Amino acid sequence: xxxxxxxxxxxxxxxxxxxxxxxxxxxxxxxxxxxxxxxxxxxxxxxxxxxxxxxxxxxxxxxxxxxxxxxxxxxxxxxxxxxxxxxxxxxxxxxxxxxxxxxxxxxxxxxxxxxxxxxxxxxxxxxxxxxxxxxxxxxxxxxxxxxxxxxxxxxxxxxxxxxxxxxxxxxxxxxxxxxxxxxxxxxxxxxxxxxxxxxxxxxxxxxxxxxxxxxxxxxxxxxxxxxxxxxxxxxxxxxxxxxxxxxxxxxxxxxxxxxxxxxxxxxxxxxxxxxxxxxxxxxx
Amino acid sequence: xxxxxxxxxxxxxxxxxxxxxxxxxxxxxxxxxxxxxxxxxxxxxxxxxxxxxxxxxxxxxxxxxxxxxxxxxxxxxxxxxxxxxxxxxxxxxxxxxxxxxxxxxxxxxxxxxxxxxxxxxxxxxxxxxxxxxxxxxxxxxxxxxxxxxxxxxxxxxxxxxxxxxxxxxxxxxxxxxxxxxxxxxxxxxxxxxxxxxxxxxxxxxxxxxxxxxxxxxxxxxxxxxxxxxxxxxxxxxxxxxxxxxxxxxxxxxxxxxxxxxxxxxxxxxxxxxxxxxxxxxxxxxxxxxxxxxxxxxxxxxxxxxxxxxxxxxxxxxxxxxxxxxxxxxxxxxxxxxxxxxxxxxxxxxxxx
Numbered sequence: 301x302x303x304x305x306x307x308x309x310x311x312x313x314x315x316x317x318x319x320x321x322x323x324x325x326x327x328x329x330x331x332x333x334x335x336x337x338x339x340x341x342x343x344x345x346x347x348x349x350x351x352x353x354x355x356x357x358x359x360x361x362x363x364x365x366x367x368x369x370x371x372x373x374x375x376x377x378x379x380x381x382x383x384x385x386x387x388x389x390x391x392x393x394x395x396x397x398x399x400x401x402x403x404x405x406x407x408x409x410x411x412x413x414x415x416x417x418x419x420x421x422x423x424x425x426x427x428x429x430x431x432x433x434x435x436x437x438x439x440x441x442x443x444x445x446x447x448x449x450x451x452x453x454x455x456x457x458x459x460x461x462x463x464x465x466x467x468x469x470x471x472x473x474x475x476x477x478x479x480x481x482x483x484x485x486x487x488x489x490x491x492x493x494x495x496x497x498x499x500x501x502x503x504x505x506x507x508x509x510x511x512x513x514x515x516x517x518x519x520x521x522x523x524x525x526x527x528x529x530x531x532x533x534x535x536x537x538x539x540x541x542x543x544x545x546x547x548x549x550x551x552x553x554x555x556x557x558x559x560x561x562x563x564x565x566x567x568x569x570x571x572x573x574x575x576x577x578x579x580x581x582x583x584x
Numbered sequence: 585x586x587x588x589x590x591x592x593x594x595x596x597x598x599x600x601x602x603x604x605x606x607x608x609x610x611x612x613x614x615x616x617x618x619x620x621x622x623x624x625x626x627x628x629x630x631x632x633x634x635x636x637x638x639x640x641x642x643x644x645x646x647x648x649x650x651x652x653x654x655x656x657x658x659x660x661x662x663x664x665x666x667x668x669x670x671x672x673x674x675x676x677x678x679x680x681x682x683x684x685x686x687x688x689x690x691x692x693x694x695x696x697x698x699x700x701x702x703x704x705x706x707x708x709x710x711x712x713x714x715x716x717x718x719x720x721x722x723x724x725x726x727x728x729x730x731x732x733x734x735x736x737x738x739x740x741x742x743x744x745x746x747x748x749x750x751x752x753x754x755x756x757x758x759x760x761x762x763x764x765x766x767x768x769x770x771x772x773x774x775x776x777x778x779x780x781x782x783x784x785x786x787x788x789x790x791x792x793x794x795x796x797x798x799x800x801x802x803x804x805x806x807x808x809x810x811x812x813x814x815x816x817x818x819x820x821x822x823x824x825x826x827x828x829x830x831x832x833x834x835x836x837x838x839x840x841x842x843x844x845x846x847x848x849x850x851x852x853x854x855x856x857x858x859x860x861x862x863x864x865x866x867x868x869x870x871x872x873x874x875x876x877x878x879x880x881x882x883x884x885x886x887x888x889x890x891x892x893x894x895x896x897x898x899x900x901x902x903x904x905x906x907x908x909x910x911x912x913x914x915x916x917x918x919x920x921x922x923x924x925x926x927x928x929x930x931x932x933x934x935x936x
Contacts, residue, residue, distance in 0.1 A: 474664055474666060475668050475670060477636050477662075477664070477668065478662070478664060478668035478669075478670075478733075479670075479681070479685075480636075481634065481636070481660070481661070481734075482681050482682035482685065482733065482734075482736075482737060483682055483685055483686060483737060484681070484685040485685070488685045492670075492685070493670055496670075496672040497671070497672065499672075
């Protein structure tokens, strides 16, 4: 007599166990991810669409959105250049201090963002190491936009490099040697061969980097000084509104941030779906 | 006329000496094989000739020009073992690459590039696959694209690193013949690296045998096969039997035969030695003849056109391999456990 049991592959569980596992995972996901996300949008729209638009378009909120976009717009290209340069150097050349460089790239992952912010305060603040020199030359870094950009760069430092290093190491240097042997110069080799070889992983890294740059709270909070309309990024602005019991406005701004994150996630999924091979090679 | 001149080149990777004091030259129109086991330095030498690696000592010149100058000025084409095709480019764009990256003053017009690439793809018999991407091609097709790409810059010298290493036996054989024809038709000077002795013997005008970063022997395929300079060359090129022999001054004797001893650097020329005999240089002699060493047939295997006979020969601690033609085998009528007399038609002895 043949039953379904007999035909089950040795690696699959009984239907009951399977449903329980999937149910647990989905329930967890719903409780801790979907529900909070929905709450953000629902709370933001609680006062009606007019109040929502007002909250998002009042001058301080607009300034916060602008600052967030500016910080990301500077931090991401900086880390793009750095990430490419570092992974190129690490993957394609042998040099002393390579391991030290790899360790340093990971540092922002292991250091608490608050400490990252404090480093900049201690370095550039009024009482800091370079403080007197900076104030003598009338340069404001901490509690101003440059400090926020620096802190954002620090925190998002590893994303692109981490994405590229394994892929470039796996690809080796043969393609570059082939290009050189065919007469291509250094830049030609880079733009025609190396960059196309890593383009999807690079884009993926940029997206992750961007998501983190826009959402960063801790490090930016320390260096920002929380000056409304001047040094508040979106996450900081949300916190201030929330602390003032202005829930509708807080959730409205938060929903914009969440929306940006969702867009990033969507682009990421499309990339993974279309170029999964390239990206998974980078993660291996 | 020497196209490539290599003078006293040495290369060190950390503590490992990849090349020791290599001197050789490659003549115009020659097809040279660098043959050796892995780690013998053959690929390093090729890469130094290509300018992909630099010698610690010594120099490489191309018709008098130092190899440190750019590869294209020297017109060197390089074919990589794993093809190194650009995955994101079509076959057409791969072949066109060398033309597209030329300085704008020398770069052909687009129409000329198109014509040239199409000619090259015809030459490598891939005219109908111009629009494909490398991942859509078989290994043999990829290798031909790599060749077309290297030929696009009109090289004088073509360098190939284990060009057929990753291909299966049938494709390899076809490509070998085809490469030989291409080399002759285009008037190229070519150097290829291989660890496959059959490939080197079949394809090359000259075989350079390398071991431990040194050139052990350099000569025509029949030179290196028939008159190996050292025991290493004997064993690396084809099958060989090692027969213990007695040395006295410059003569060696075994199986009642006496031959000259090859002088190689090393221990004294007295006492024990080894005579090297190819399986096809062993002959069964008439039982009544005084010449010859007694032997017992242990095993017979028919390998297509030849028959291999394993013999237990008096005074030889291991089985001796003999190869005879099918016809000869039938004449002799050999069976396992037959007693025969054998002798060597051709042998070279070296001090042990």
